[in-house]
Amino acid sequence: MDANQFSDLLQRYRLxxxxxxxxxxVEGWYNERRNNIYNPLTEEEEEIVGERIYSNVQEVLTSATAERVIPIWRKQRTWWVAAGTMMLMATAGYFLLTRKDPVPEIVQTPKPQTQPVMPGGNKALLTLGDGSVIVLDSAANGALSQQGKAIVLKKQDGELVYQSRHNGNQDVIAWNTISTPRGGQYQVVLPDGTKVWLNAVSSLRFPAGFTGKERAVQLTGEAYFEVAEVKMPGEGKKMPFKVYINPSPAANEGNRVEVSGTHFNIKAYNDEAAINTTLLEGAVTMISPKVRAFLKPGQQAQVRKDGQMYVDEHADLEEAVAWKEGRFVFNEASVETVMREIARWYDVEIVYAGKVPAEKFEGEIPRNSNITEVFKILELSNVHCKIEGRKITVLP
Structure with missing residues (x-):
């Protein structure tokens, strides 16, 4: 900042x-200098310096305003402290011209704009057998890769298809993984024609071609399956389809679902109290390390952390699969249950200010709703929240 810029700053300060x-x-700089003023000038030298300072400031002020300025140094020995604002400018100008260290420029830094919290969409990563990764939401439609004897196609936004070029088993099996982030969802058609819808924060590991006498995939998170009926080569028997839930890295262990041809939903998030398998059509067997249960349509198997299982004979099917249809449906759901769903889909952090509200929520919310609209609906059940960026605070 040079002398002219500083004079302009003083003028804007005065106005x-x-x-x-x-x-x-300006005020901080002046106060600092005022407290450390050392005036070695005689009275005569003081008047000369004062006249020079005044003439410089007067030139700037008279060019910008017609206001009459009264000289202030003519009262003997009082010009250093008289006339308030003018003296502030004169003294500051004097030290500006005589100081050796540069005056830092004042830069107005714009405040960053907070991005609005938006609902999730079709977002996923595809990890191929060789370890390479494809960002599906930005990839163009069409062929993406060849895995064994299957062509990987992105048919449209939100849909991935494995299209087998030849019938029969493959010699080399390439395992692929499709995974969705917070605020993401995707659909994949497996090589056997089975359709899988992945909810947010979920992953499905599967082979690019099924071999042997069974079809096996690995799931973490939540997915809806429509399993295609496939006969074993040379036999009339149906080829079993198995879903291993949250398996260990070393092997397919723990909980699993065995099916032949059916429609069902598996919800297996680690932050949920249980793994829920809900059957809509066909038949499945839910197997835990301690027990197994054969499910009929309309039933839901709930496997708790300790391995114990409970079967709900009259499950709420609409609530279980509403996410696939673009809705949240809650039936006497706790506040924590609702907030976990919101956190995954809107990619937000949920914190509780004090005790968790005991209210139960019942209702339906479109998944494409703005986050503020969601909380307006929740307020009808006395669930109140405060939004700060991507942090949602649930009030007691």
């Missing part, structure tokens, strides 16, 4: 048009 940051800088 009250400078920014708050500039005002604070």
């Amino acid at each position: 009250g048009t400078c920014s708050s940051a500039e005002k604070e800088w």
